[in-house]
Amino acid sequence: MPTTRMPMITASPHRTQYVAHENSAGTRNLRWQQLWREAVTDPRELLDLLGLGHLAAGLLPTSDTGFALRVPRGFVARMRRGDPADPLLLQVLPQAAELIEIPGFTDDAVGDLAARAGAGVLHKYPGRALLIATGSCAVNCRYCFRRHFPYAEETAAANRWQEAVELVRADISIREVILSGGDPLSLSTPKLAELTDALASISHVKRLRIHTRLPVVLPERVDEELSAWLRRLPWPVAVVLHANHANELDAAVADACARLRASGATLLNQSVLLRGVNDTVDALAALSERLFACGVIPYYLHQLDRVAGAAHFAVDDASARDLIEALRGRLSGYLVPRLVREIAGEPGKTPL
Numbered sequence: 601m602p603t604t605r606m607p608m609i610t611a612s613p614h615r616t617q618y619v620a621h622e623n624s625a626g627t628r629n630l631r632w633q634q635l636w637r638e639a640v641t642d643p644r645e646l647l648d649l650l651g652l653g654h655l656a657a658g659l660l661p662t663s664d665t666g667f668a669l670r671v672p673r674g675f676v677a678r679m680r681r682g683d684p685a686d687p688l689l690l691q692v693l694p695q696a697a698e699l700i701e702i703p704g705f706t707d708d709a710v711g712d713l714a715a716r717a718g719a720g721v722l723h724k725y726p727g728r729a730l731l732i733a734t735g736s737c738a739v740n741c742r743y744c745f746r747r748h749f750p751y752a753e754e755t756a757a758a759n760r761w762q763e764a765v766e767l768v769r770a771d772i773s774i775r776e777v778i779l780s781g782g783d784p785l786s787l788s789t790p791k792l793a794e795l796t797d798a799l800a801s802i803s804h805v806k807r808l809r810i811h812t813r814l815p816v817v818l819p820e821r822v823d824e825e826l827s828a829w830l831r832r833l834p835w836p837v838a839v840v841l842h843a844n845h846a847n848e849l850d851a852a853v854a855d856a857c858a859r860l861r862a863s864g865a866t867l868l869n870q871s872v873l874l875r876g877v878n879d880t881v882d883a884l885a886a887l888s889e890r891l892f893a894c895g896v897i898p899y900y901l902h903q904l905d906r907v908a909g910a911a912h913f914a915v916d917d918a919s920a921r922d923l924i925e926a927l928r929g930r931l932s933g934y935l936v937p938r939l940v941r942e943i944a945g946e947p948g949k950t951p952l
């Protein structure tokens with residue numbers, strides 16, 4: 601597996617070598633950034649695109665949820681037309697069920713506010729520092745705990761990474777830096793290079809991990825500039841994708857995965873177990889098989905974080921265990937993800 605590479609010389613910043621396309625206003629305007637801006641944000645338009653306009657009357661005004669609809673058009677194109685139960689649609693369409701308060705489903709379900717070590721840094725698990733690189737995502741997933749976390753004010757990139765880098769430098773127990781968010785790949789590649797240039801001078805950092813849904817929802821993000829950055833990093837890199845259903849992984853996503861692998865990254869996937877989306881053996885098996893066809897190893901299947909507004913996606917633990925057992929009876933061992941839950945205060949993800 602392409603997990604090791606030669607150390608590199610980091611005397612000068614890489615970012616000057618990137619070709620930026622500038623528009624007449626002098627700002628960078630890459631194709632993925634334009635596609636990002638053209639995302640669907642109006643639920644009525646989304647339903648119209650899918651031939652489901654007749655359902656618009658029952659739509660929830662997004663102002664009621666405090667978490668707007670946002671979905672790139674390429675992802676919409678992978679949804680089945682005319683199917684209100686499409687597993688990709690259900691992940692992004694605001695539902696009335698979000699407004700029902702359910703005991704046990706709260707705003708800070710995983711204890712992130714308590715694990716904060718400094719501006720945008722969570723140090724919850726031994727050896728790993730998680731950087732909340734940004735609060736932005738190309739897609740808004742209805743089940744996401746991010747819908748309540750005050751990320752906008754609290755990102756590691758805000759002060760040119762300074763505080764985050766110094767926190768990592770000061771703690772020699774940190775072997776791995778994890779970029780998370782939000783979606784870290786929503787930052788521009790030069791901004792990411794600014795961070796990795798600074799981290800390259802810290803000898804106890806041995807690995808970089810990137811948690812991202814962007815190669816799945818906007819595969820154009822994996823452009824030549826990103827690949828060049830990845831190739832030049834001085835550490836083995838793991839990219840953990842977030843896909844929940846096989847239908848998310850079309851040919852364009854497979855190509856993006858191939859580009860990521862060609863730049864030396866090891867690809868893993870984590871999914872969230874979601875009622876109505878992927879809570880059948882057939883759906884989970886198809887996802888694992890499709891992931892591997894794209895060069896991606898299934899890593900985690902998460903039990904939903906118990907976040908307010910997402911209770912309608914919850915699958916009970918007994919059913920979740922049954923699903924994993926059935927998967928084990930059907931797939932190669934390496935295609936069966938680990939079923940875990942994140943419990944506040946625990947030193948790692950908790951296996952179920």
Ligand SMILES: *Cc1c(COP(=O)(O)O)cnc(C)c1O
Binds near residue numbers: 725729730778949
């Ligand atoms: C999930 C998580 C990690 C990574 O955990 P792994 O089990 O190594 O994938 C690290 N830090 C935080 C804060 C996390 O939530």
Ligand code: SF4
Binds near residue numbers: 737740782842
């Ligand atoms: S953090 Fe991940 S799951 Fe949450 S909205 Fe962004 S892309 Fe979706």
